[in-house]
Amino acid sequence: MGLLNWLLGRDRVQIAPQIAAQIDDGVNRVLAMYPRLQRASHYKERLKPGVVASLQHIDTLLASLPVAHQADQQAWSSDLALRAFFATPDDLVQAFGRSEELRSFFDQHPDSAEAYAALGMAMKERHFLGVEAEGDQVRYDVPQTSLLFGDHQVRMCSRGERELREEIGHRLFDQLVLEGMAKLATDRDKLLDEARELVQARTTLLERQGVGMRSVVGGEALDDAAELAHLQAQLEENARNLSELRMPTRTYDLQLKGICEVLTAPAAHLYVSSKRIRIDLMNVIRENDGPGCHEIEFHFARIPGDPPRTRAFVLVCFPRREMPAGGLRFDDVMRGLG
Secondary structure, eight states: OHHHHHHHHSOGGGSOHHHHHHHHHHHHHHHHHOGGGGGSTTHHHHHHHHHHHHHHHHHHHHHHSOOOEEOSHHHHHHOHHHHHHOSSHHHHHHHHHTOHHHHHHHHHOTTOSEEEEEEEEEEEEEEEEEEEEETTEEEEEEEEEEEEEEEEEEEEEESSHHHHHHHHHHHHHHHHHHHHHHHHHTOTTTSOHHHHHHHHHHHHHHHHHTTTTHHHHOOSOOOOHHHHHHHHHHHHHHHHHHHHOOOOHHHHHHHHHHHHHHHTOGGGTOOEEEEEEEEOTTOBBOSSOOTTOEEEEEEEEEEOSSSOEEEEEEEEEEEGGGOOOSSOOHHHHHHHHO
């Protein structure tokens, strides 16, 4: 809190321009997602403590992310984490090839030989009875657990790793604002019924649009252009309805207070953690070292929804040269029809 108080207690001229710009950007991101907060008294000054606290927490989270994995067929042979995430080198290439965002990135940046991206994955545990060697003895029907990674998605791409981390930081901040809006939508003591319904609808629409962590780690997405346009129209209508709603100034102040409560306690509302686990070459979790055992590390995040989901993610660097030719593969189409 020492740095936070120092930043907020200094004259704007005395704050480093880069820090001041980050704070202003954070305030603007809050208002872009929920413009009605501008009706609260002294909204900018009241938002700044929460913005600074959130940015500090997000910086710590970003620093905890390991360096990006080189993700290509050759790297799969030596990178044990990639071997855990993908069964074969071809699976890796095809997963990246299915990303429309990655294809668009390479189309828009013809001079880029590679793309830095966030690879999001569904992670499941499979419990079964297996065989385990113990000294000279072989034990049967031993309870074991293996990790299964699937639904690989690449939604966010950048030219460099630093740029990628900065953009992830923006999405983490947006997720905190969504959490604050969701909290408002369930607070019956502070909001009128009509306002609460509109806030809840806006939160849901923003989540469906991919705002927040969903844009980093993937999940259910809207890919149809017509559906995306319809969603945008719904957001615009929601914004009009919110702007036309008249409430006492005190209610706007309470709404702002609710958002600030979330932003000033980001660790309690941003569900991003790291996981380091020991597995063998078959992805079976092992408590002790043994033949083929190794540790892998990745992060995972909770995605709000009904029900909420947890997805694993890592930073990767994928080369343009391994991007498959455009178009859908026949077997992918058949799996989608199955």
